[in-house]
Amino acid sequence: MDDDYTGKEIGSYQLIKKLGYGAFGSVYLASHRYLNRTTAVKVLHPRYSNSQQELEAFFQEARILDSLKHRHILPVIDVGIHDDLVYMMSEYAPNDSLHARILQRKPALLPMKDALLIISQIGQALQHAHGHNIVHRDLKPSNILFNEKGDALLADFGIAVLLENGTAVSPGAAGTVPYMAPEQFEGKVSLKSDQYALACIAYELLTGHWPIKGPPVSDFATWGHKHQHEDPIPLRDRNYDIASHISNAIMKALAKDRAQRHMNVALFIAQMTTDVHFLDMAEMPTVIYPEHLLPKSSPQVAKKTITQWLSEGKCLYREKRFAEAVFSFEQAIQLGHKEAQIFYLLGNMLRELKRLDDALDAYEQAIQLAPHNDIFYNSKGNVLAEQKEYKKALDAYEQALKVAPNKAILHKNRADTLRNLEYYQEAIEAYEHVTRLEPYNTVLKVKVYIGKGETLLELRNREEALKAYEQAIVLESNNATLHTVRGDILWRLKRNEQALEAYQQAIKLKPDDPDLYRKLGSTLKTLGRTRDAQQAYEKAQLLGTQV
Structure with a gap:
């Protein structure tokens, strides 16, 4: 049986009646000594008061309640420690649960x-x-x-x-x-x-x-x-x-x-x-956002038609005012509008706002309304890949490829996902397929060669990886990162003169990067050029200090 603190005083309040108890604490009705006021007081069981983890959880609850001031959330009044009792005071709700x-x-x-x-x-x-x-x-x-x-x-x-950013987490089963x-x-x-x-x-x-x-x-x-x-x-x-x-x-x-549930509560x-006409208008639900996400021109949600909400949302979307555009589109959806393209745009904006789970739901809604659109599947796959849900992302890309089997970007995204899943041989084959589909798309081919090169490095096939990066450099010679990676591979292959040339080229393109000078110094030292190596290290140190 837990300790009974009935009669104990905490500040100006006296605990007058135990209302209930649970695994971590008891709740008391407390009366103010001087004012005609009652409050509910949760007291943490003493056996947990020496646990830093339990104390932090207790105070975290108080901080959450304090941050969520709302007419239908029990308000917290105070929290603290009194005579070794850890307590939290909140409004007393007298009409039961x-x-x-x-x-x-x-x-x-x-x-x-x-x-x-x-x-x-x-x-x-x-x-x-x-x-x-x-x-x-x-x-x-x-x-x-x-x-x-x-x-x-x-x-x-x-x-x-x-x-974090509205994305699903894994805190443990509870x-x-x-x-x-x-x-x-x-x-x-x-x-x-x-x-x-x-x-x-x-x-x-x-x-x-x-x-x-x-x-x-x-x-x-x-x-x-x-x-x-x-x-x-x-x-x-x-x-x-x-x-x-x-x-x-x-x-x-x-x-x-969960993707099949409503977009939000x-x-x-x-x-x-x-x-339902008997609910008071004050109780009718509306999409609620923190104040900084509400449309600046109208803190109250005005009565508008679906067409007006959509028009407003599209204008805000074009202006890249995504939080406000999301608000407008969701109001139109709440009024019953169902259009695949709107859900797709909504998904794009939610992704920009880093609300990834919500973006995923929006793309899923778009797919349900237009199941033969490869762009919707691709967008879904991109969000899943961003969440590191690679198997689900692979499934989304393969669904997209069923709709558009010769679309190179879909094969490239599939190849990236295969690489992330460590299906390296399949990834290489997929990258090579992209270059056959789009032989003249320079931007895409650079990304493909990089992806292929990274995959070959995972397989420790440095010679073939070097060829892939050199193919990328032919197409994008002013990319310092590509020259740097080429230098790293050459250095590991002990082809130090060529590695030196690669790092020097990278420095020409990115002269303020201290890491490049460190790599240059290590290569010069390996070549026996001690004085030049020392100068490179000093330059790296100088740039590092400036940063």
Whole structure:
């Protein structure tokens, strides 16, 4: 049993009642000594207070909550250490959790209006968090609380993760198994993982069942297999009163492959609440971004038609104002516009903004709408390659080649991917095929010779690699990097006079690079030209100091 701190004072607050406890801490109701004010206080179990890792996780949750000020996210008030107690104060939500409400009404369901309102409010909270690249990772009914006004609040960001550039990460498997997305069981997480969890909750509220029926929650492996392979029973088979568009929106959010889910939570909620007139306009979902991404001319989303949003988006795209253009295109999509070219442009902009998972989703949507366009498959492959998902990238390029089998750039991208997968012989054959397809495309041939040269170096075939780089130099003689690599290969082949000439040529093209002078010095030293080598080293040191 954990320690009970009821009656203890933390600053001006006194802990007056234990509200609950978990594996890492207990939550108390606290009353202010002088003001008519109550707050909830989470206290970390003492056995974790000496763990730097647990302390950092605790304070990280507080920092996340403090950064995510939103009407439907539980606000943090204070965090600190008092008399060796590690604590975090937040707003007290007196109207129980969603989990408690579900249990209180069983076997009856919450009214449809209440269920959709809760999902819409939590959807807004999630979209706000996702706008800051934060994934909650443990969305479940017990982490949805209700404040004094009855509004839903998203709580407990204890295992939340911050994504880099919106790209999926692998923080390890964690969460609550009935609500975990398939990829979470493999230790991976993205913004789409929260969408899946929200869909699980929506399914439960509208049918009274979890979408996946599993064994005891301790059987992690079986739950994982079920989430990854077992399809939920359609909602209308359990509750025929559910409208088709609501069922369809939830089932899409429950897709096993995250690329098949909605582009974001806002679009999921928008499609689920289409034609729902009883929700207050303030609760209707909208695509939420950090302030710096909102269109500068209009901080509020004005009511515009699809045509107006598209026109505005295309103008912003031409001006390379990508964040604002994305906003406009997503508003058009939210209103129901489906056009492959728009999703393709959206993908291009999201890639420029380094929102790679979102870009991938946009290209996937474009492919679904126009499955015979090789450009869409190629773009998908490029993003996957950027994410180092090389096997998936190879599949995308090969899909593109089925549509356009003689397109040289597709064969070149395939060859690069084969090289990254260490399928070196296949890569060389693919590079040679490109030169036969495009014998007069100089720019492409240079890239092909470089790729072929890098592959041959991996195979330690330096003589053939040298030939490849020399072919590239014939086509692009003013490229210092090519001359440098040629010099490196010649030096390893102990052809030092030729290596010296290659480094000297590189220096002519890039005279301020200290690394080139170091290479020059090493080569001169090998040739016995000690004084010249010393001068080269001194030049390298001088340039390095200037840098």
